[in-house]
Every structure is written in structure tokens, then in C-alpha cells.
Amino acid sequence: KAGVTQTPRYLIKTRGQQVTLSCSPISGHRSVSWYQQTPGQGLQFLFEYFSETQRNKGNFPGRFSGRQFSNSRSEMNVSTLELGDSALYLCASRRPENEQFFGPGTRLTVL
Amino acid sequence: QKEVEQNSGPLSVPEGAIASLNCTYSDRVSQSFFWYRQYSGKSPELIMSIYSNGDKEDGRFTAQLNKASQYVSLLIRDSQPSDSATYLCAVVIMYSGGGADGLTFGKGTHLIIQP
Numbered sequence: 001k002a003g004v005t006q007t008p009r010y011l012i013k014t015r016g017q018q019v020t021l022s023c024s025p026i027s028g029h030r031s032v033s034w035y036q037q038t039p040g041q042g043l044q045f046l047f048e049y050f051s052e053t054q055r056n057k058g059n060f061p062g063r064f065s066g067r068q069f070s071n072s073r074s075e076m077n078v079s080t081l082e083l084g085d086s087a088l089y090l091c092a093s094r095r096p097e098n099e100q101f102f103g104p105g106t107r108l109t110v111l
Numbered sequence: 112q113k114e115v116e117q118n119s120g121p122l123s124v125p126e127g128a129i130a131s132l133n134c135t136y137s138d139r140v141s142q143s144f145f146w147y148r149q150y151s152g153k154s155p156e157l158i159m160s161i162y163s164n165g166d167k168e169d170g171r172f173t174a175q176l177n178k179a180s181q182y183v184s185l186l187i188r189d190s191q192p193s194d195s196a197t198y199l200c201a202v203v204i205m206y207s208g209g210g211a212d213g214l215t216f217g218k219g220t221h222l223i224i225q226p
Binding site: 033043046090092099101103 | 145203212
């Protein structure tokens with residue numbers, strides 16, 4: 001099976017802009033989670049989508065949002081970018097046994 | 112607030128020896144436990160999952176879980192230089208109706224295998 005794919009792999013934005021990241025889960029997996037990884041805070045859970053519905057949400061401001069489509073692909077949006085949003089954004093595909101598999105990530109740099 | 116604690120290291124182990132990585136967690140409700148390996152500049156890769164008390168072995172890796180003491184560990188036997196990476200411990204609460212909370216990660220232990 002193909003793994004989790006994320007696009008784009010790298011992004012450079014300026015403060016105040018918005019950005020949309022995309023994730024395609026492993027075929028047959030219906031759950032997609034998003035995580036933010038920074039050197040200071042480590043890996044932190046953003047939200048999870050299952051069957052087009054947000055099921056769980058981490059402790060992030062409302063500028064971070066997401067959605068999931070009927071084919072299980074998911075997008076994450078960050079509005080009004082701040083310097084502190086610079087991070088590696090990881091998407092994970094989860095199978096029913098609860099194991100999560102990560103994509104390669106999108107490296108976002110905010111200038 | 113769930114917390115997962117790991118020694119950040121670096122943990123230096125000679126090639127061929129056993130590397131022992133430890134993790135403690137604060138939430139007694141946590142039910143699923145995972146070890147991920149992350150090479151520099153790469154995304155985390157799932158190594159082991161463990162759900163019940165005791166040991167679980169997979170090749171050179173053994174995960175150990177003690178829910179009463181709230182700790183989970185990972186042993187790597189016959190350590191190789193290619194095992195040098197950051198090892199992340201993650202825990203999750205599973206819901207009775209299906210689904211689960213998001214993974215809560217520790218900050219990771221940087222492991223160095225010395226040739």
C-alpha cells in the first residue's frame with residue numbers, strides 16, 4: 001500500500017498570510033490526524049477527522065482549522081500566519097487498531 | 112492535562128549493546144502506547160505498539176508496559192549505528208464507542224550508537 005502523502009513538502013509564507021496543507025491517507029484508512037512539531041514544544045496534536053467530521057481537537061487557536069473530504073483526503077488551513085507557526089506539520093493516517101502512520105510532513109516557514 | 116516524560120539524552124550506547132529507553136505518563140486512563148523513531152529531518156516512524164501489561168517483542172525491539180507504575184520502556188538489542196535517532200513515546204486514550212484521543216508525545220530521547 002502507498003503511504004501517507006502530504007503536499008506541499010515545503011512552504012515559505014509571510015506573516016498575515018494564510019496557508020492550506022493537504023494530506024492523503026493510506027488507502028482504506030478513514031481517520032486523519034494533524035500534528036505540529038517544533039523544537040521547543042515537540043509534537044503536538046492539532047485535530048482529528050473521521051468520516052468528514054472533526055472528532056477531536058487539541059489546544060490550538062481558531063486560526064488552525066481543517067476539513068476532510070468524502071475520499072478521506074484532508075486539508076489543514078492556518079489563517080493570519082504568525083512567526084511562531086513555523087513548524088513541521090505532520091499528517092497521520094490511523095487504522096482501526098489505533099496505530100497511526102505519519103506522512104513526510106510539510107515544512108512551513110513564516111517570515 | 113496528559114503528560115509524557117522522557118529523558119532527552121543524549122543516550123550513548125556502544126554498538127552491539129542493549130539500549131534502554133524509558134517513558135512515564137501522567138494519565139491513568141491512557142490505554143494505548145507507542146514508540147516512534149525519528150531520524151533528523153524525517154517524520155516519525157512507528158516501531159512498536161503495546162496495549163497490555165507485560166512485554167511485547169518484535170525482532171530486536173521489546174516494549175514493556177507497566178500500567179500500575181505508569182511507565183513504558185523500549186529495549187533495543189544488538190544496537191546498530193543505524194538505530195541512532197530520536198525515539199518518541201506516545202500515549203492515547205481510547206473511547207468505548209470507537210475512536211481515540213490524539214496522541215500525546217514525549218519530547219523524545221536522542222539515542223547515539225557508538226561504532
